[in-house]
Amino acid sequence: MPDRITLYTAKICPFAQRAEIALAEAKAEYKRFEIDLQNKPEWYAPKVNPASKVPAIAYGGPDVPPDQPSPESVKIAESLVLVEFIADLFPEAGILPKDPVKRAQARFFIEGVSSKFIPAWFGFQMRNAPVEEVYKAIEYLQSLLPESGFAIGEFSAADIAIVPFLARARVSLLNDIGAFPEGEGKKVYAEITGSKFARFAKYQEELFNRESFKSTFDEAYVTEAFRKRFANIRDQAK
Amino acid sequence: MPDRITLYTAKICPFAQRAEIALAEAKAEYKRFEIDLQNKPEWYAPKVNPASKVPAIAYGGPDVPPDQPSPESVKIAESLVLVEFIADLFPEAGILPKDPVKRAQARFFIEGVSSKFIPAWFGFQMRNAPVEEVYKAIEYLQSLLPESGFAIGEFSAADIAIVPFLARARVSLLNDIGAFPEGEGKKVYAEITGSKFARFAKYQEELFNRESFKSTFDEAYVTEAFRKRFANIRDQAK
Numbered sequence: 001m002p003d004r005i006t007l008y009t010a011k012i013c014p015f016a017q018r019a020e021i022a023l024a025e026a027k028a029e030y031k032r033f034e035i036d037l038q039n040k041p042e043w044y045a046p047k048v049n050p051a052s053k054v055p056a057i058a059y060g061g062p063d064v065p066p067d068q069p070s071p072e073s074v075k076i077a078e079s080l081v082l083v084e085f086i087a088d089l090f091p092e093a094g095i096l097p098k099d100p101v102k103r104a105q106a107r108f109f110i111e112g113v114s115s116k117f118i119p120a121w122f123g124f125q126m127r128n129a130p131v132e133e134v135y136k137a138i139e140y141l142q143s144l145l146p147e148s149g150f151a152i153g154e155f156s157a158a159d160i161a162i163v164p165f166l167a168r169a170r171v172s173l174l175n176d177i178g179a180f181p182e183g184e185g186k187k188v189y190a191e192i193t194g195s196k197f198a199r200f201a202k203y204q205e206e207l208f209n210r211e212s213f214k215s216t217f218d219e220a221y222v223t224e225a226f227r228k229r230f231a232n233i234r235d236q237a238k
Numbered sequence: 239m240p241d242r243i244t245l246y247t248a249k250i251c252p253f254a255q256r257a258e259i260a261l262a263e264a265k266a267e268y269k270r271f272e273i274d275l276q277n278k279p280e281w282y283a284p285k286v287n288p289a290s291k292v293p294a295i296a297y298g299g300p301d302v303p304p305d306q307p308s309p310e311s312v313k314i315a316e317s318l319v320l321v322e323f324i325a326d327l328f329p330e331a332g333i334l335p336k337d338p339v340k341r342a343q344a345r346f347f348i349e350g351v352s353s354k355f356i357p358a359w360f361g362f363q364m365r366n367a368p369v370e371e372v373y374k375a376i377e378y379l380q381s382l383l384p385e386s387g388f389a390i391g392e393f394s395a396a397d398i399a400i401v402p403f404l405a406r407a408r409v410s411l412l413n414d415i416g417a418f419p420e421g422e423g424k425k426v427y428a429e430i431t432g433s434k435f436a437r438f439a440k441y442q443e444e445l446f447n448r449e450s451f452k453s454t455f456d457e458a459y460v461t462e463a464f465r466k467r468f469a470n471i472r473d474q475a476k
């Protein structure tokens with residue numbers, strides 16, 4: 001029986017949503033505390049995560065209010081570390097399968113998300129870097145997908161690692177929020193959901209329909225937050 | 239009982255040594271095949287690892303010569319994925335402990351190695367980037383170490399992730415092989431093994447004494463290979 005869990009998170013943050021999806025998959029009981037990333041509470045870095053990022057988990061210790069973290073709980077940070085941690089705490093949730101080969105395939109997919117997709121997407125969104133890098137990353141990930149189902153067949157940590165980024169990319173593209181030229185967003189979204197990426201688009205659709213994703217994604221909030229946060233990004237990137 | 243393992247590796251490569259150390263810790267039986275990174279065999283990318291990097295493992299399938307890989311074996315790549323895979327195949331080797339908190343702490347240390355130490359070290363070695371970044375990364379990792387023992391106390395994947403890089407950094411610094419100014423190497427080595435980093439230096443010494451490290455590190459070979467490979471790097475970095 002796992003110990004007490006407090007999750008420090010932020011609705012806008014794709015890394016943080018990974019931990020939320022994993023906890024939802026595990027049907028874990030936990031306290032959720034929203035961190036305002038533009039105005040972090042003073043106690044957060046010294047008492048929870050010295051890197052001052054979300055997500056972080058306080059695990060164990062006495063039952064305290066999240067904004068008064070106890071020194072007796074263990075603090076754990078980094079989204080992928082947390083997904084593995086939640087998978088280890090709740091093995092029956094199947095966040096990682098039992099078969100070592102399947103586990104390796106999930107982690108290999110995640111490596112592609114980290115080293116290829118995320119840098120390419122952030123480059124395009126934040127600095128108007130060539131969209132071809134995004135297409136290449138998606139083509140690569142598409143090549144790893146099985147004929148049907150999720151990244152390794154059954155839903156797993158691999159899917160948890162990517163879906164928060166795909167959901168935010170969709171918001172960014174369909175609302176034309178980013179450093180890319182005005183009007184580009186919808187064209188790029190049409191391309192990545194078009195015939196060249198049909199298998200990937202089907203995968204994305206199934207990800208967006210997963211209950212653990214839906215219950216942890218507030219599209220209206222993220223859209224509004226993106227509008228504010230990236231209000232001047234097109235001018236800045238010029 | 240794990241299936242047949244063939245490891246594709248290269249003595250010079252720190253990433254590849256991670257897999258070798260993990261296999262040594264597990265006392266696994268496996269075939270070792272050295273890939274000449276300057277002159278890779280034609281069959282390697284199409285039949286083993288499309289990314290054409292080491293390490294990679296061919297797992298299962300029929301008993302074939304390593305240079306004639308069978309399509310029936312599963313091919314797995316990426317050093318950290320392989321360390322976790324070997325940990326999963328041989329749970330009794332304790333490459334990752336059983337306790338989810340300890341496993342998370344090992345993975346968190348690895349994240350620091352990947353995102354802080356390796357880029358700082360490669361920057362200094364290959365491009366004469368500021369050595370202060372290396373010191374900062376070591377200071378950070380030092381702050382994570384317990385009072386004694388390895389990264390999380392007992393030897394683990396965290397130690398496997400860093401020791402091949404520390405060993406090659408030592409070769410590079412003591413032999414003054416790198417893009418940094420002539421004569422800098424020994425000074426930097428003195429600094430990182432000096433009083434400011436005393437805890438880290440003790441840790442490094444214990445890593446270098448670990449049997450699984452020693453049996454998989456050929457210092458004379460790596461020194462000679464570094465001399466050849468980085469022969470002109472100081473001029474190139476100017």
